[in-house]
Amino acid sequence: MRPFVRPVPSTWWLKRRVYFLFILRELTSVFIAVYLILFLNLLYQLSLGRQAYEIYLDFLATPGMIVFHVIALVAALYHTITWFGLLPNIIVVRIGENRVSSKLITGANYVPWIAVSAIIFLILKG
Amino acid sequence: MSKETITLEVLRYRPEQEQEPTFQLYESEYREDWVVLDAINHIKDHIDGTLSYRWSCRMGVCGSCGMMINGEPKLSCAAFLRDYYPNPIRVEPLANFPIERDLVIVMDDFMEKLTSVKPWILREQEMPISEGEYRQTPAELARYKQFSMCMNCMLCYSACPVSALEPDFIGPAAIALAHRYNLDSRDQGRSWREQVLSTEEGIWACTYVGTCTTVCPVNVDPAGAIQQEKMSITAEWFKGVLMPWKGR
Numbered sequence A: 001m002r003p004f005v006r007p008v009p010s011t012w013w014l015k016r017r018v019y020f021l022f023i024l025r026e027l028t029s030v031f032i033a034v035y036l037i038l039f040l041n042l043l044y045q046l047s048l049g050r051q052a053y054e055i056y057l058d059f060l061a062t063p064g065m066i067v068f069h070v071i072a073l074v075a076a077l078y079h080t081i082t083w084f085g086l087l088p089n090i091i092v093v094r095i096g097e098n099r100v101s102s103k104l105i106t107g108a109n110y111v112p113w114i115a116v117s118a119i120i121f122l123i124l125k126g
Numbered sequence B: 001m002s003k004e005t006i007t008l009e010v011l012r013y014r015p016e017q018e019q020e021p022t023f024q025l026y027e028s029e030y031r032e033d034w035v036v037l038d039a040i041n042h043i044k045d046h047i048d049g050t051l052s053y054r055w056s057c058r059m060g061v062c063g064s065c066g067m068m069i070n071g072e073p074k075l076s077c078a079a080f081l082r083d084y085y086p087n088p089i090r091v092e093p094l095a096n097f098p099i100e101r102d103l104v105i106v107m108d109d110f111m112e113k114l115t116s117v118k119p120w121i122l123r124e125q126e127m128p129i130s131e132g133e134y135r136q137t138p139a140e141l142a143r144y145k146q147f148s149m150c151m152n153c154m155l156c157y158s159a160c161p162v163s164a165l166e167p168d169f170i171g172p173a174a175i176a177l178a179h180r181y182n183l184d185s186r187d188q189g190r191s192w193r194e195q196v197l198s199t200e201e202g203i204w205a206c207t208y209v210g211t212c213t214t215v216c217p218v219n220v221d222p223a224g225a226i227q228q229e230k231m232s233i234t235a236e237w238f239k240g241v242l243m244p245w246k247g248r
């Protein structure tokens, strides 16, 4: 017997749409990580005083930075929405013999998310 | 009227005569109510008796006829020719397994992974027979029933990119089976199975691509089982940290 092992091509993630979407989803975390670094730096600049903070704000207002933040927002939304879609498979709530419907579990995550986002929006606007 | 036909491109591997697999084209009779397995049986009976493959029940029960059909892991007895006709169909052995011959894969490694999670009821102490059977309510049965439907067809391993890249990964079906026993009210083996599950080759190798669940012909949801195990093992760990006096 001489079993044959077929090699895995490095382009495996292009072979199926689902694989590609998965890799895309993993990549979103890079944008979220960079966003967080920029955000932490914002807090750091704030601790240095008004001038440093304002210089950094000007930097964040440059077109490149704005484009980056729009992309990061889209990435964060994609990640969050797909994650909420997966949650019902992970969180199993049972009542007797029946499983609580997946819509309810996903919905229960959307409600606080939208509520917290709305509150932050109102604070920033106010 | 001449009979309609369909082309099957079948991957062949005959270790005694070739170094690596090659595709062979067969022109099979086509019938609207035929599945891919019917066409392969037709080829075996009328065109080329040397073609090797596994099958048994022909009705989606035994789980032995899994093949890659146009790149998708499927039960060949459940894949209708009419869904592909008139285009040719590419038939390959299940991906992510070594090929033994033609469409037959080596499954020893899979069998070892299955048994590694001790898929049977583990008890700290067996109840004496005089006390009767272990009883279970319908609600207790419902908790694990879905995960007990697995027929070991291995389609989920073929769909899983982690299984492809990390051959030591215990894999979807074995973890789903462990989960099935962990959820069984009669079982007490959770902490024992955790030693196998909570490892780099176990649940933590899974990145939740989710294709195992999509391809499963009997709706076992192995991806869900893996994430649920991650949840409960993490919860147990937190309990241990926050309430060390509780023990485990």
Ligand code: SF4
Pocket (backbone or CB within 6 Å): B063, B149, B150, B151, B152, B153, B154, B155, B156, B157, B172, B173, B176, B212, B215, B216, B217, B218, B219, B220, B221, B222
């Ligand atoms: S979990 Fe589903 S796809 Fe995987 S071996 Fe069992 S029946 Fe087949």
Ligand code: FES
Pocket (backbone or CB within 6 Å): B055, B056, B057, B058, B059, B060, B061, B062, B063, B064, B065, B066, B075, B076, B077, B078
């Ligand atoms: S032959 Fe039994 S499942 Fe296909």
